[in-house]
Amino acid sequence: MVRVWFARQWRMPKLFTALLILEFLLTVATLTLMGIADPNTYRTKLWQNGFDQGFNSSPNSILYYYANWLPAKVPTVWSQYMTTFNVVISVLSMFILLVKSIMFVLHIFIPALSVFVHALLVALYAVSIYNQSRPDMSDPDHPSPGLPWYLSKGCSYAEPGNHGYCLQARASFAVVIVMTALFATYLGHSIWSAIPTEREKVAREAEYQSDLEMKKLSMYHDDEMSRDERREMHRQMFLNLPKTPNTPGFGVHNPMTPRTTAFTQLNGGAMPTPVGIGPSGSLPLRDFNGAKDVPDGR
Template sequence: MLKLQRPYIAYGWRIPKALMGLTIFEFPMTVACLTLYGIADPDTYRTKLWQNGYDQGFNSAPNSILYDFANYRPAHTPMIWSSYLVQFNIVISVLSMFILLVKSSMFVLHCWIPLMGVLVHILLLALYATSLKFQSSPDMSDPDHPSPGLPWYLSKGCSYATKGNYSFCMQARAVFAVTCVMVALFSFYTIFSCYSLMPTDAERAERQEARQSDIEMKKVVEYSPDSEMSQEGKWERNRQIFLNLPKTPNTPGFGMKNPMTPRTVAFTQLNGGQPTSRGPPGGLKFREQYGDSKVPDGR
């Protein structure tokens, strides 16, 4: 008896309604990311909060880059205040919206499987976790004003913000909060996808039965009389079946060497029913009934 390999990957989701609920919750959060990340582009409040923190003595100064260039030193912009972080957030938010639309369509078409969910959600989790790390990175570029932990608007709150920067401070905190929610969401997505990736006992039994049936069918085909037929014979048989091409009359075994054509029949009838070499005997009924004398000559 053949020993079958047990299937370990499922093609269906364990709780489809839970996946639908996560997808519905992901949509407004992705829109919030697009909105908040887009407002920060390119430099809506980044430099203002940077300067506000320097005025309070919490971090380096934005014009420190100019001093580095003036003193022929390599300029270094902390990641928390760099434009790279803003562009990175915009890219991952646009990518998230695209993936959300694609996987929603694939789920409706029943082709979004847990294996794809694991790969995609791990990718998104890594991207948002990287963004979260960048947003909480320290600012150690100024030895006189080090900021080893979170930026001041996260660690100390917006009470240190000026009147003009208070709303910007709240937006920066909202960006960090939305990123945390997305990290938690895609973490749960990954766990749920891994859980759905393991098939149940019923799915294993059904798939193993289907594979056993395929193996039995393959045995029948292998031991059928067609297995003794040559490749050219099989090709000719399939051509006759699928193209429905009839055999020609001169084919050996067809039963006749000289087929009767409409032209042969016509000449036989005009010949008075005498047999010819072109076809079987025959005649004109009216000529046989009334005789040749009643038919005018030349007509």
């Protein structure tokens, strides 16, 4: 039978730690840039700026579709979907970073799990790059077959109020590319670490054979035992389980219990004398009808 094993330990764990530190800095920058852009801080302004320069369609074209009861055909690069998608993946990246950092410290973030996680992140950020570089062909008079104007032509065509927004849009695109490269590095390191070495294969094979022999011996031992012997063995196992120690009663350690050393010390060292004790040392009898105390000997 073919057994597929993955390595449990990381190769070059210091490299993984350095990648975590770098990822934290880039994730904070990504989350900041995407949060500033949401929901529509500068997307429509750059869209209108490109139309004024003759680079792409106009944002007012949506009004034509609405007036004719047609679904609005907003180019992906100028859509709310792109902005929301970027915010979602940046928040997800921060969450995954915190979780995998804790799991790595606890030595439970194995390379095989890392392959799955970082392959997902590479795919998500690749989609983000694709969305931000989509063409704008919605207006036949102003086609934009390549990258949007703020990426292909630079911010020299930005209007005075949009120059800072143009730089932010370019920074968002750049940080997404860097994050994709970082997660691709994670993915390669994870695949390399998930492949066990010859020494690990020998150790895992020996461990597997040892467990297999123990199971066989246990099965043979159970088959040779009679029903009464198995019952006695199970009873002995139950009797040898750790028991909860008995706890002393409440009154043993209660310092206010009468006729104890603690009670005597609290009362100045004198033992209280019950009211009504006669010379004979007997207590008076109580009339249970509630009338009075009945003298002794009645």
